[in-house]
Amino acid sequence: MRMKHTTALVAGIVAAGIAAPALGQEVLKLPNMSYRTGPFAATGTPHMNGQLDYMTMLNERDGGIGGVRIAFEECETGYNTEKGVECYEKLKSEGALVTQPWSTGITLQVLPRTNVDEIPMYAPGYGFSAMQDGKTFKWAFNPPTSYWDGASMIMQGISDGNLDSLDGKKIAFLHLDHPYGKEPLPLLEAMAETHGFELLPIPVGLTEMQNQSAQWLQIRRERPDFVIMWGWGAMNAGAITEAVKTRYPMEQFVSVWWGAHEPDLNLVGEEAKGYRALSWNFVDSESKLMQDVKTHVVDAGKSQLNQQAGEFDTTAYQRGILMSVILAEAVEAAQEQAGTPMINQEQLRKGLENVNLDEARLAELGAEEMMAPFAMSCSNHTGHASAWMIEWDGTKFVKVSDLLTADRAVIDPLVETAAADYATANQPWQMNDDCAE
Amino acid sequence: MESLHSIFVAPFADMVAAPDFFLQVVWEGLVSGVLYALIALGFVLIFKSSRIFNFAQGIMVVFAALTLVGLHERGVPALLAVPLTLVVMFFLAVAIERVVLRPLVNQPDIILFMATIGVTLFLIGLGETIFGGENKVMITQQLGIPTGSWTMEPFGGFVSIEQKDVTAVVGAVLLVIALLVFLNKSKMGRAIRALGDDHQAALSVGISLSTIWVIVWFISGIIALATGIVWGARAGVSFALEVIALKALPVLMLGGLESVNGAIVGGLAIGVLEKVFEIYWGQPLLGGNTEAWFAYMLALLVLLVRPQGLFGEKIIERV
Amino acid sequence: MFYRVAGQYKTSYQADYALFPVKQDAFLLALILVVAFVVFPLTASDFMYRALLIPVLIYALAALGLNILTGYAGQLSLGTGAFMGVGAYACYKLVTIFPELNIIVAIALSGFFSAAVGVAFGLPSLRIKGFYLAIATLAAQFFLVWLFQKWGWLYNYNASGAIQVPNTQMFGVTVTGARASAMSQYFVVLSVVCIVTFFAINITRGRIGRTWKAVRDMDIAAELVGINLMKAKLSAFFVSSYIVGIAGALFVFLWRGAAEADLFDIQLSFRVLFIAIIGGLGSILGNYLGALLIVALPVIIGTVPAMFGLPISSAMVEHLNTMIIGALIIGFLIVEPHGLARLWAMIREKLIIWPFPH
Structure with missing residues (x-):
């Protein structure tokens, strides 16, 4: 019995290891830790649909970002921190460029690892407010605005x-x-x-x-x-x-x-x-951004959203779209800086620091009515967009x-204290000293 | 002195100072008590007839409510969806009897208890696979349940009473009466009680075990559907109810595992007491959320005094 | 044939009571230890450590603790999760108050806190029995989790209300915190689990273990033959909660890295109870088999659709997984209500007499 289990175990792992690279290297792996089940699915699902649909739209309309297709794989956590560990390790081993933890409990577990594993963590509109301090939290980002x-x-x-x-x-x-x-x-x-x-x-x-x-x-x-x-x-x-x-x-x-x-x-x-x-x-369902999503994804039957319930016109779905817009901006910025469409984790981190969604860029995307402009930098990982x-x-x-x-x-003073406390509690903690003020 | 005052005097002074608010608290407690009592009733029926501690009662509530809402979403009219859901619950009862109970006859209690936990997991997975994991809204209006509220204004304040809560209470009372009549007057009901008293004696006078089990599980299914509608109308249909269903355990402990009356009294008592404790002691003194444990602690204290519960049969042990 | 006991003579009672009356058992155990200590570390990836090996070991340890109480002493407990929490929070306080303390010592000490709490909530067992006792442990479960949330001192008044594991070193190697490598954590967990298992085997074989079993089988009869029920029941609560507490400390410190109070909720208690029952009540080996089934199997099932490229959404995989686990629990209970350990015992019997039918 014991041996049987062990062999099954080993077989499963080996197989999982083989399956991962079989997906091919020519994609940008931007996975998402989703929860479409459980008590939080009610608000989780429309956001995740939005995130996914924008990436699908980029794949359909532009063939990805910079000519490379995006693999926006979902790993279901059900808001369960234990599944979170499993998903994190799985996605890490598959070469994920970014971690999108989606649950604060999972964020807690992953945040101290960002410095060690060097995978940027992208927590749009959630996560710790202190993450705005880019000097302390070199690898964590919570645009466009913190709690x-x-x-x-x-x-x-x-x-x-x-x-x-x-x-x-x-x-x-x-x-x-x-x-x-x-x-x-x-x-x-x-x-x-x-x-x-x-x-x-x-x-x-x-x-x-x-x-x-x-x-x-x-x-x-x-x-x-x-x-x-x-x-x-x-x-x-x-x-x-x-x-x-x-x-x-x-x-x-x-x-x-x-x-x-x-x-x-x-x-x-x-x-x-x-x-x-x-x-x-x-x-703003009539905006160019939303209309593009509608033509290329929703009407093409490639979306999981619930059309009868009018999910397309909800704030949550369109917020999900914007979350992916910011991430896609970061990828584009990273590609520009790195001079190659196939970026790695470190380059994506730089890209996130160089996101600049100003009025002009928002207008170009067709999202000028949908959110306020903001920009991130090396020391500012939040961007502090205004809100209505x-x-x-x-x-x-x-x-x-x-x-x-x-x-x-x-x-800001509160952030400074909180970030310092965090660094002390997690010693030895690597600060990003390259940041100019 | 200060602390003694805040424990023994201030809460009662609060109650007297705002009697309308106190009435509202008691009413809210009663309504949750009805839910606890209903779930506990499902437990008791199964425990009485088969000595099985049915952990799955909570998930049966969710499953019944989900089926009802799911059928309606798929275009079945509300009033047709109810009998259809009952049919589903009947087949569920048959399946549980065939697949789970029959092979496990005569196993120790804890094994049967575990088997019902297995049923729980299976039903959670099944429910999520078929109906999706997100929360649903109960089809309250379509079922003809009134949704408005009445406001009374005693003592210069106001007490707001939801009509659907009143419906819930009335429905629960009718259900309990029907059940008591069934258990006490009908032939089948007497057979169920006979089985509860002595398995072998009941078998020897020709009572069919498997038929009774199917019927008992089906009745629990009916109670589950009623509970699901009541609770769903109040708080939506979701798998979180599974945890609330655990509250039925202290209710049972308080009332005694075999007692139908105990389940009802225990449920109402716990519903009211935990709400009153939370509002007048928990929130001001302990930081709130005491409802999470109050019922269990109360049951524990009662059990220390009366190990068989308030209405339970006295345990006589022999070596 | 494979398990031939012929020729292994025992000339004294001592030899018959030995840990391994049959030589092959010792070989098998040695083989498993070699695999655990040498083969896995040479081959495992981070995913395998953190999603499979470490959780299986920790859950097995928690189930072992519960099994001593439920399987050996016959006292049903639904509060395992909260007792794990006591161990974890105690360890956190110890490590933050005495930063120089060796982490293993801190973990070993934290067990005493959960043991004390366990004994306190075990007191009603002297008066209440069976399912009625489950209520006492449920009271512990819900009350303690509530306490973890409300008592700020426990989590050093962190704004998030959660505990975070600091980086600590042992012999110059980082073993806890984000900087620890999965392999070093695995070795710490494995060593602790091995040591505790060794003690557990011997306690349950000895005088105390036999007292527990007597109480389990019929407490009144046991009392009549002169067993002190109070001592027996409370010692079972003590030992059980101690092991569960250690498992809880390992759970947070060597695996999760951070924990909020909800982590120790009733679902965790049930999970550990599944493992103990599916593995086999009153068995040590069973806890490991049960943990493999309940903890590792879902992870493996989760990778199956991707392996074959099946177009199933990850949410659907989770739903199916819950269903499969539920069905498996029912299935195993029907096939062998005494658990996987009994299944193995039967296979072993068959192997001993194979190829003869009797």
């Missing part, structure tokens, strides 16, 4: 730019009880101290995402002036339905970008009128603010 940036912009949004007007107010922070949900806490605590508002963190456990009656009873009792939501997956829909039930005023309910998810709001429709979210992207407040009008989201900008004076 701390997001929290800062939300506070500006709800106070109409005058943070001191929040003095004496009570702000509830409804978050997933998970590293991701806790991420903005240090910033919010710091802001509460300077601006004199009371911060009330309300955690939602993973098993309670769909039944938040205890949390909303607490909100009903405490009567906070604002509820800021940092949710994901099934949690957002649960919170929105509970908010309607508790008769919490929607104008005081604001979410981070993941809460800008039309299917969650369609559940309650009109009743959620006034609900706002901070979003770094905006739906968008509001649910009963059937769709509309922009209700100008572009908001995060308050660097508050965030």
Whole structure:
């Protein structure tokens, strides 16, 4: 018995080893750690569809990037960190150019390895806010904007730019009880101290995402002036339905970008009128970018998206598209710098540092209405794109603010401390000293 | 002194100060209690008739709800989808009896328990393969369940009661009454109870074990569908329910493994107590989320005093 | 024929009680150890270490701990995941408070913390039995995970609420943290597992082990023949939780590298329980066989569609995998309810008398 298992094991591994190179070397391997199953699939799937479809579109329309086709392989994790280890090792052995961990738990495991394995980590719109410090986190990128940036912009949004007007107010922070949900806490605590508002963190456990009656009873009792939501997956829909039930005023309910998810709001429709979210992207289905995706991928039947449910027009799907746009920009920049279309991990890292999505480039892509311009550099791995407040009008989201900008004076010192702490905890930690300030 | 005050005085003062809020808390607790009781009822039925600790009851709830929603998505009208789902649950009961239970007759409890965990995994995989792994929305309106809410304004505040929660409670009560009548009055029900009392004696008077098992699992399937509709209407249909179903365990422990009444009382008690504890003690003093463990700790304390549970039969051991 | 016992005479009871009454068993074990210590390190890739070898060993160790409690002493536990968590958090605190501490010493010490917690939650077992006892361990499971989340001191008040493993060295080689090579981690895990297994075999064969078995088979009868139930049950909780705690520390420090509280949830407990039951309750070998089946097989199945170039999405592979594992559990329980270890024992019997039928 024992020997049988061992041989099966060895056979499986050998076979897996052979299968990998058989795919051929003439592709750019940009795999994604997806989760189309599990409690987080509700928000995960449309993003992953978007990411995949843009890469498919590049393959179909331009034959890839710089003439090399893209292999956007998915490795299913189900948001499970154990599958994350397995996927990471598998993709690494296949020569992945980039890691897209998608879950904060997996990010935690992979981030310290980036310096050793030297594979860039690309966490668009998620990951650690401190990753903006490119000197410390040489291999990690979280464009276009970080959670701390997001929290800062939300506070500006709800106070109409005058943070001191929040003095004496009570702000509830409804978050997933998970590293991701806790991420903005240090910033919010710091802001509460300077601006004199009371911060009330309300955690939602993973098993309670769909039944938040205890949390909303607490909100009903405490009567906070604002509820800021940092949710994901099934949690957002649960919170929105509970908010309607508790008769919490929607104008005081604001979410981070993941809460800008039309299917969650369609559940309650009109009743959620006034609900706002901070979003770094905006739906523009008529843009050249989206129309290209539509012609080359969706209409050609090469997409997994759910057309009946109108997934194409959702903020989440189009956000996924933009995530891949940024990555494709980085690949292009890397190819230009390296002078060869077949880049390696180090060259892609350089490429990510040289992403420059300015107004002109966004217009060229046909995405000028979809996101704000930004650029990354050696020391700035986030880019700090500005974002809009968008509001649910009963059937769709509309922009209700100008572009908001995060308050660097508050965030940067926090980033510096957090990055330094991280480097100390993970000694010996390699800093990137090549960065000019 | 400060801490004693916040534990023993302040919570009660809060309750009195805002009685409308307290009523709302109790109501919310009752509604989750109904769900716990329903899941526990499915457990008890199977345990009574076959001594199997059916871990799969939770996933049967998800599976039934998924089938219902999945059929509707594929164009079956809602009211036809319900009987069709019941047919599916019937075949599931037959399959479980044939494939899992029959070959495992007379095995130790823990092996049967594990087998139901195997069934759980299989059903999760099957459900995801057929219907996809993402969350679904229960077809509440299509089933004719009212979705509005009533607001009462006692004590100068307000208590908001969802009509679908009321439907759930009424439905659950009707289901329980029907079940009790079936168990106590019908021939089949008496056979089930006889089997629960003494396997061999029941067999010797001509009660067919395999028929009864299929029927019992099917009834659990019906309860699962009812639970699935109730809970799905409240919180959507997803595999996360599997973990919530574990709450049925402390309910059972509290009520006693064999007692139908115990399952109902235990479910409602735990639903209300955990909510009240969370709101008045957990959130202000312990940082919240105490609902995750409160039910288990309570059951543990009760068991230390009464090892057979509140309604369980006294255990007599002989060497 | 292959397993010929003829000619191996035993002239004393000592010889009959020896660890390997049959010479071939010792050869087989030696062969496996050679494969584990020499052949794998020469051939394995990072993927094989981190996705197969290390997890199989760690899960087998956790199952071994559980098996002592459930398989030998007959006390059902559904709280293994949380006890692993106690070991992991204890190890994290030890390493951050005393950075000079050798990592092996820290791991060995952290076992005592989980053992203490295990005994505390084992106390109800003196009054509550069977499935009713499972509730006590479930209470431990949910309460401890909640505590890991709420008690900031445990994770040094990290903003993320998660613990991160620092780089630590042993004899000049980095063994934990991101800079450690997979091979060095594998050797540490393998050595710990071998040592613990050796002790576990001997404890379960000895006086304490026999007391546990007596309690398992019928506790009242055991009490009547003069066994102190309290001592027997609590010592089982102690030893079991100690091993589980060590497994938990290894789990985070030599494999995952980081952990948040949810890692130790009920699913982990069930996973370990599967391994113990599929492998065979009341068996040491079974834990390894069970871990191969439950941990390694899904990884291997996951690579199959890609191997044959089947156009199945990776999500679908996961769904099918869950289904297959569920079916396998039912299948194995039907074929051999006493687990893979019994299956091996039967094959061994057959080999001993082969080619004769009786």
